[in-house]
Amino acid sequence: MTLYHTAQNIEASALGQTIRESTWLFPAIESTHLLALALLGGSILIVSLSILGWGLKTPAAELYKSAHRYTNAAVIALLITGVLLGISEPVKLYGREAFWVKMISLAIALMVTYFVFNPLVRRGASGASVRGVTVLTIAAWLMVAMAGRWIGFS
Amino acid sequence: MLEGLVTKLADTPWSIALHESLYMYAITESTHVLSIMLFVGSIAMVDLRLLGISYTRVPVSQMLSRILPWTIAGFAMLVITGSMLFLAIPIRTYHSIWFRLKCLMILIAAVNIAVFTFKVERDKAAWDLGPVPKKSKICAAISLSAWACVIVFGRLIAYNWFDCDSITSPTMAELTGCPLDPG
Numbered sequence: 001m002t003l004y005h006t007a008q009n010i011e012a013s014a015l016g017q018t019i020r021e022s023t024w025l026f027p028a029i030e031s032t033h034l035l036a037l038a039l040l041g042g043s044i045l046i047v048s049l050s051i052l053g054w055g056l057k058t059p060a061a062e063l064y065k066s067a068h069r070y071t072n073a074a075v076i077a078l079l080i081t082g083v084l085l086g087i088s089e090p091v092k093l094y095g096r097e098a099f100w101v102k103m104i105s106l107a108i109a110l111m112v113t114y115f116v117f118n119p120l121v122r123r124g125a126s127g128a129s130v131r132g133v134t135v136l137t138i139a140a141w142l143m144v145a146m147a148g149r150w151i152g153f154s
Numbered sequence: 155m156l157e158g159l160v161t162k163l164a165d166t167p168w169s170i171a172l173h174e175s176l177y178m179y180a181i182t183e184s185t186h187v188l189s190i191m192l193f194v195g196s197i198a199m200v201d202l203r204l205l206g207i208s209y210t211r212v213p214v215s216q217m218l219s220r221i222l223p224w225t226i227a228g229f230a231m232l233v234i235t236g237s238m239l240f241l242a243i244p245i246r247t248y249h250s251i252w253f254r255l256k257c258l259m260i261l262i263a264a265v266n267i268a269v270f271t272f273k274v275e276r277d278k279a280a281w282d283l284g285p286v287p288k289k290s291k292i293c294a295a296i297s298l299s300a301w302a303c304v305i306v307f308g309r310l311i312a313y314n315w316f317d318c319d320s321i322t323s324p325t326m327a328e329l330t331g332c333p334l335d336p337g
Contacts, residue, residue, distance in 0.1 A: 027313055031306040034190070038305060042195025046209075049224065056220050058212045066208035067199075142188055149187045153180040 007090035019088035026088060033081040037145060040074035043067040044113075044141060047121055048134045061124040068118065075110070098154045102147035109140035156248070157331065163244040172242035179242055186235040193228030194301050196221055204294035206286035213282040214290075218275065249330045251316045256307040263300035266293055 001009075010016055019025045047067050049055025056063060086093055093099040117137045120130050163169055172178055202208040203217045240247050247253050270293045281287055314320070318332035327334040 023315070027310055031309045034187070034305050034309055035302055037187070038190050038194035039198060040195070041191025042197075042199045045192065045195055045224070046199045046221065049221075055224070056212055056216060058209075058216070062211060063209065066202075066210075070199075070202075070208075142191075145188055145191060146184050149184040150180065153183075 004091075004094055007094040010087055010090045013087065015084075016087045016090070019084060026085070029081045029084050033078060033085065036074045036077035036081065039070055040078065040141065041145075043070035043074060044137065048138055051121070051126070051134045052131055059124060060121050064118075064121045071113070093151065096151055096154050098147050098150040102144055102151065105140055105143040105147055109137070109144050112137050112140050160244045160248040163241060166241075169241050169244060172238060179239075182235050182238045182242070186232060186239060189228050189231035189235060190305060191228075193225055193232055194305060196225040196228060197301060198298060200225070201294040201298045204286060204290045204297075206291065211283075214275075214278050214286070215282050218278075246317065247311060249318050249332050250311050251326070251330050252307045252310040252313075254329070256304055256311070259300050259303040259307060263297060263304065266296045266300065269293065270297075 019029070044067070046055065047060050047063050050058060050060040050063055112133070116133050120133060172182070199209070200217055200221050203210070203212060203214060209217065270290075274289045274293050281290070316326065316330065318330065321327050321330060321332045321334070324334060326332070
């Protein structure tokens with residue numbers, strides 16, 4: 001079965017149909033997706049600004065103790081709402097370049113955040129390379145958000 | 155009067171150019187979303203501190219002086235991109251119930267900020283690192299709720315459920331400023 005067939009099957013699923021046919025469901029999920037995006041932005045920013053020397057003077061590792069809970073909650077909420085949005089129109093998404101750009105940048109953003117950025121922050125690492133990783137992390141998430149919004153236009 | 159202004163706005167070459175451009179509208183809208191991450195994200199972190207549930211080892215004064223400048227930068231970007239989005243579709247947006255509710259929420263959030271700045275935070279030296287007072291928690295809760303509503307209502311402007319051509323009740327006609335179809 002090809003990926004396109006899988007998309008067609010998901011589109012025909014009961015959940016996909018329910019979301020697609022409801023007036024309020026798609027906008028409600030979409031709004032939750034946006035709220036979670038704001039939370040993600042804030043929780044990553046507060047740690048990043050401290051690393052870059054442009055924010056709080058509190059060590060980033062200390063801020064991380066509070067911030068990482070919000071980052072995790074936001075990522076989980078974004079993934080759940082994102083999957084629900086995707087289930088309702090997978091055939092359309094399959095054909096949209098912006099969707100694939102978003103998925104690739106999402107994979108990069110998740111890996112950079114959880115395998116590189118977070119471990120470095122937790123260890124209290126500093127220096128030019130940590131600042132570089134910080135900028136990369138922010139850039140990756142901005143790319144995800146930008147490409148995500150672009151799905152609606154392409 | 156506002157109606158006339160909005161109609162004039164819609165006829166300007168700026169409005170038409172934005173409306174008809176292939177990429178400018180999409181770039182503006184995407185930048186608006188990225189600015190939400192900066193603005194609502196940073197104000198949410200400040201509010202979580204003012205609620206006393208997170209970043210409790212960071213002095214309130216430092217949170218306000220080092221994070222709020224970023225919040226203001228995000229707000230400036232939102233006002234610029236938001237004005238451009240309004241300019242692109244002035245008449246429909248002006249009549250949108252969601253746009254009107256969004257403006258109301260921004261107004262509530264603004265009054266809340268004024269109360270916080272001129273009353274609540276005045277004696278913050280006394281609770282810079284100690285337990286936050288109730289008044290701070292109330293302001294933070296209002297702020298979080300109001301900005302969350304702004305995001306949701308803003309997103310809903312895109313939907314046409316209550317556009318002028320589908321309004322049938324006098325109450326909704328009043329609220330949206332739409333003419334009620336005489337037929």
